[in-house]
Amino acid sequence: MTAPLVEGATGPWEVVIGLEVHAQVVSNAKLFSGAATAFGAEPNSQVSFVDAAMPGMLPVINRHCVEQAVKTGLALEARINLVSVFDRKNYFYPDLPAGYQISQYKNPIVGTGTIRLDMKDGSTRTIGITRLHLEQDAGKSLHDVAPGASHVDLNRAGVALMEIVSEPDLRSAEEAGAYLKKLRAILRYIGTCDGNMEEGSLRCDANVSVRRPGGALGTRCEIKNVNSIRFLQRAIEYETQRQIELIEGGGTVVQETRLYDANKGETRAMRSKEEAHDYRYFPDPDLMPLRLDPAWVARLKAGVPELPDAKKDRFMAAYGLSAYDAGVLVGDQVAADYFETVAKGRDAKLAANWVMVELFGALNRLGKEIDASPVSAVQLCGLLDLMADGTISGRLAKDVFAAMVETGKDAAIVVEEKGLRQVTDTGAIEAAIDAIMAREAAKVAEYRAGKDKLFGFFVGQVMRAMGGKANPAQLNDLLKHKLAG
Amino acid sequence: MAALTDLTISEARAGLRARSFSARELADAHVGAMERARELNAFITETADAARAGAGASDARLARGEAGPLEGIPLAIKDLFCTKGVTTTAGSHILHGFASPYESTVTANLWRAGAVMLGKTNLDEFAMGSSNMTSYHGPVVSPWRRKGSNARLVPGGSSGGSAAAVAARLCLGATGTDTGGSIRQPAAFSGIVGLKPTYGRCSRLGIVAFASSLDQAGPLARSVRDCAILLGAMAGHDPLDSTSVDRPVPDYEAALVRPLKGLRVGVPKEYRVDGMPAEIDALWRQGVAWLTDQGATVREVSLPHTRHALPTYYIVAPAEASSNLARYDGVRYGLRVAGDGVDGLYEATRAAGFGAEVQRRVLIGTYVLSAGYYDAYYLRAQRVRTLIARDFARAYEQVDVLLTPTAPSAAFAIGEKMDDPVAMYLNDVFTVPASLAGLPAISVPAGLSADGLPLGLQIIGRAFDEETVIAAGAALERAAGFSHRPDGIAP
Amino acid sequence: MSLDKATVARIARLARLRIEAQDQERMVGELNGILTWIEQLRAVDVEGVEPMTSVVAMDLVLREDVVTIPGDRDAVLANAPAKEHGFFVVPKVVE
Incomplete structure (x- = not known):
């Protein structure tokens, strides 16, 4: 299938989309602590000292979360990396208690895989998966509890996430929607993520750029804050138009993070000054490399x-x-x-x-x-x-x-x-037919004179008289016979 | 009988079991000594009431015949170990008012063994230092004085409060942590024994982290036997520390009596550094003679990458520290200084909360991990670290332990070496290589310098072979017969 | 390699450390002193050498998926400099 193009004022454009999906792992406890993961608990009621990054606290990884990631990798027909490394991604934010997120950078647990999309027109598209890695979720900051303050709830801090990154293989909002739908279906099939976008168990960021068909890749913008498939598609459509109009108007696309505003149906640049990110990734010295037993992976595969x-x-x-x-x-x-x-x-x-x-x-x-x-x-x-x-x-x-x-x-x-049981009693049906034929003598004559079309009229009348309960086949036979005289 | 504060742990243990004195009497004697020696600034927090209460409980258990291995032994705890309900400062202003709602695994192990806490000892801020001068709570004064001088000396660092407290007879033993020499160097400066176990031997849970791949807890005490006793209680697997090793804890005390015959001792030639004082070199040769006399065979070995150990350490440790210290942001605990918005709060809090040395290391660590420099600094340092570990592995194909000096000099005066960070870093030249390789090592007091200050010798062993380290350390101790005591503190 | 003031300012910003103007010069000097000293590592041949990833050879321990923490909000918030309605409170964050 050729890539769908978007017609601009100066000619056709091709949209290039890659998705980063954060899928919350279904587990009882967090990725590196024994705190619970249930949604909707009282603020800071599911926080261990590890999650709150208290001094001297150390992470110990949850076996089940590792298993869930490997299972997901297997379901995406992806390469399972038997040795993977947990890195620290360093940045300051109030809902990131340690000042770093434990993630996987150079050596993720799952490598390249694929997802097959079945498009409405009957074609199929194969979308590449770049990688899947395990990482901790951050907490949640509420900005509207009181003026001038943000309130931090760490219940979600440390919950296991799988970040699933696609290749920039998607070419339309429709394909992006189909990809997310398919990925969600797979996650739900294997029970590694409940796929609930409203509760934030499944979150999606989209990297969108436009280019002339076959041309060099354009500058991309990352759209965040998309919490439904419908919004994802709308956000991509809006962003595509924005970029095309910008370029055609003589402007250039600036690489930036944009938030989708569902109420206005548009994307906007984040208000905070964007600093050049320098996450200073390095292997977390509190954790050894994770080594998987091939036999264990094989058992998971069989399951x-x-x-x-x-x-x-x-x-x-x-x-x-x-x-x-x-x-x-x-x-x-x-x-x-x-x-x-x-x-x-x-x-x-x-x-x-x-x-x-x-x-x-x-x-x-x-x-x-x-x-x-x-x-x-x-x-x-x-x-x-x-x-x-x-x-x-x-x-x-x-x-x-x-x-x-x-x-x-x-x-x-x-x-x-x-009392809807079908009437199959020939006598009862015949009695109803007789009554209708008597009432509609003129129409019977017309029918017999060759107006075959009236047959349907008689069926309807008898059915109505019997409250719809007559066996249709029997009714047909008997009616034909009687009308024939 | 000697004063209660002059006993070793093993002597006190025997006395308590024989009911020669009570745990309460032992605690009172040490509480009194601690309070009289406040001029040393060895303690940041004194817990006299808890010590007396703990001693009372120990007396009850002793009476019931339920005594633990450290029953009633008064200990000082480096203020880097979180202790439930008692403030933990890490020697920093940034943890202002912080009282952890949890107990470190190592201290919990000690209390389970019956030990009694006297207080929390002073240290270099976040254990970053070799002099104890970087503490927010002021420098610790060594109980030692140079012959004919009243200059106040450093006890070494970063476990300087613990070392001074043990040397000045304010406690029977103390905990320390060693990242690049922070147990061994202050032990050498203070004329006591300090043991850094193999990385992974003691749990790091609940110890304020400095450099996670290097930090290791260990004991400071006045004899090798006491260190063996303490380590036996401190060590053990902790399922809540992923770097803690799941292997049984041997009877370290039993290793003390191992004969030295047949022990192969290596003397690494690269440790004979330029400008090493003659008296240190002489003491080292003396150490060789002491071990040879007791049946060991000594040979020279080569650790070719030794001279790269310090710069490697000063990349790896600050890098890890810059990340470990990111959690001190004024949001969940400790100091908070208002600023413009959240970032302003972070910057003001961290500027006010961290001292100069910590700030330097956080900046260096941030730099060596930053984009464009990671490969040139951090990754390269971790490669050199592999080479350093390989050097040791090769040496241990030929020998069982290594003998070196612990530090390149005796204690220096408070205020010295403060203007040049690198000169201060050179204090750890003999201790850092074993830290980078995660190996166990002990410092044993072996003699006095010309101006009357203690000097230590170091034994470095194979990973998890603390027993041989203890055996060799005990042999040095026997031969050296170090019986000097500091006179900088009134008895 | 030598650090200039702008680089030190950038690192300090990354580390969220405010350095007062009067301290900048001194800090640049000290950091350069340390960096120059650690530069000597460039002379080491590390071709083909794996970086050390774990000090002691052992496998990563895995924990069972069991909730072991009762969720003690009071203990978690006990040391907080500012808290309200069970939340930690910080100056308003702009997204």
Whole structure:
């Protein structure tokens, strides 16, 4: 696929984007201390003396966090570095208690990997991962508790983060969104990050530059403070336009950090004077190099679950789904599992349709995620089974489903309570047909005179008279027979 | 019987067990000595009440027959070790008012063994110094005087308060820390024994960090046996220090009686530096004779990179220090001086809180790590460090321990050498190489200079072979029979 | 290599150390004295020599993923020069 270009006043531009994602590692305790990591605790209530950088305190690394990073690396099909080093990144900030962040600089735990993107037009793009490293999160500074002061909460200080850096391979806001979505799906599949952008468990910085197609790379700006995929895309679109207009207006892009303002939908340069950063990285003398046992890595590799790409291929092969449908379903592991529960032993395409149209539609209206769905997969199975055995018709099924969404009740109960059981009694259907034919004698005559189109009218009338419960196939047969006279 | 303050730890231990005196009497004697010797400025914080209370508890345990290995032994603690509820200053203004809500692992080990804390001793600010003159709390005065002179002398540093307190009989033993010689050099200047264990032997948790890859805690006492006893209690694996080693702690006291026959001793020729005073050289030769007399074989060895050790140290240690001291920012503890905004607060606090030597080292350390200079300075120094460690490894293919002087001179006067930082750094010329290689080393008082000041000899051993170091140190001690005591303090 | 005033000022800024104008000259001199002395390391042949990464050969110890700290906010804040509502307080930070 050729790179999508942005048309400027003076010709086309190519956008070059690289993403740095900070993913909070799912763990009980922090990366280098035994303090808890739970979100939303009282300020400074989950802070050890290590996290507060009290004199003489020392870091000891959390085995599980190392395991999570390696698992993530394996899921990104990346090189696992059997020896990695923790470095100190030195800078002063009130929410960085030690005056340095323990991170990995020259020797990260995970090296190069890849992520496959499935684009809407059916094409695929392979995006390079430069590296993944482990580091400590900083604390949080609140700037609006009292005038003239900032308030520092160290609960988050020391929580394990994976920084996942992409190559500058992304060429549009859409691709950047797809990348982040895919990365989040992978992290959730393997349970190494909960992917919650609102709570800050997944944060994304974007490096954006523009250039003439095939030309030399332009000066990039780093956009921070983006806390949803939608905002990421908007921020990139805004920044792209800004840079193009700037250059076309005779200006030059200055390398800087910009904050995205979601309310205004624009990026702005940070107000603080930007100093040339000089982080003075050096290996943390409190920690030895981290050596991984290849056998341990191999065991972790064997334990990596089926990932989105493999699942998508399998859904297409085993269930006959289209690439698009399969792609949508595997985008979220809960959705994929939901679908598989419903599809197993049933009509897979029908199951996919119900999950993607009816269920997703209902969730969308309710503003709920699938893991909070009012209708469980097993309940949807019940509904589909009632359709399959003829207890209810397809048209009624939608009404039943709506009631299930509203009440959370099983399909069978809704059907019983509302008396929606399908009528298959030939006599009852015939009686209804006879009554309609008697009432609409003129139309019967027209039909018999050759106006075939009226057939649908009769079906509708009978169905309505029977409260929609007539078995449609039976109704069709009997009606055709009787109208034929 | 000798005065209670004149006892060694082993003698006091025997006396307490025999109920010849109580732990309370022992504590009272030392508290009295500590209070009478305030002119030495050896202590920053005295904890007399805690000492008496601790001694009372020790007497109860002694009575119940539950005595720990250091039961009732009054010790002084270098004020770099965090002690719960008692202020810890690191000799700096920047930790103003700081009382840690935790106890260092080493002191916790000592208290578990039954020891009693007399107070926190003075030190060079953040342990950066060889004279104890960089302390915010003022210099420590050595109890020693030159013959016929009243000039006040330094006790050495950075564990100068601990060394002076032990030498002046204000405590039976003390803790120190050694980064480039901070236990051994003040021990030599003060006529006592100081032992720096192998890096990783004692936990660093709760010790205010100076240079993390070099800092190591160790004992100062008046005999090799006492140092062995103290180290046995201080050492051990700490799962909360990633650089602490998980290996059993041997019975160091048992090593004292090891025969010297067959011990191979190396004399590194590169330590015979230009301008070494003749009396130091003579003492070194005497040390060779003492060990040979007791059955050791002595040969010359080469440590070719020795002369690069000091500059290497003065890159690595300040680099680590510049990062370790970044946490003193006036936000979470200690001194805070208002300034313009957060950065102004940092700059004002750190300018007011750190003394001149600390500021110099923080700046040097920042520079050698900064962009464009890292490879030329820090990385290069760490490579040279590898070469220095290799020198030792090669030497230990031929010998079991090395014998050297501890310091290139005897103690100097307070105020001397202050105008030239580099001249001061040269004090550590014999102690720094072993620090860079992480090796255990002991300084044993071996004689007096022409003007009557103590001189020490150093034994450097293989990593985690403190036992051989102790055995050789004890042999020097036996032969030297050093029984001089300082007279700069009234008994 | 020799440091000038501007370089010392830049390092001091990185280290967040305010150096008063009257002390700058002295500091430049002292630091140059030390740097000149440590420059001698340039003469050492370190070709192919690995930098020392750990003083004692041992593997990095790993801790289990267990919460061991009860979260004692009072202890964490006990020494704070300025605190309010359970937070550390600093002059307002501009982003």
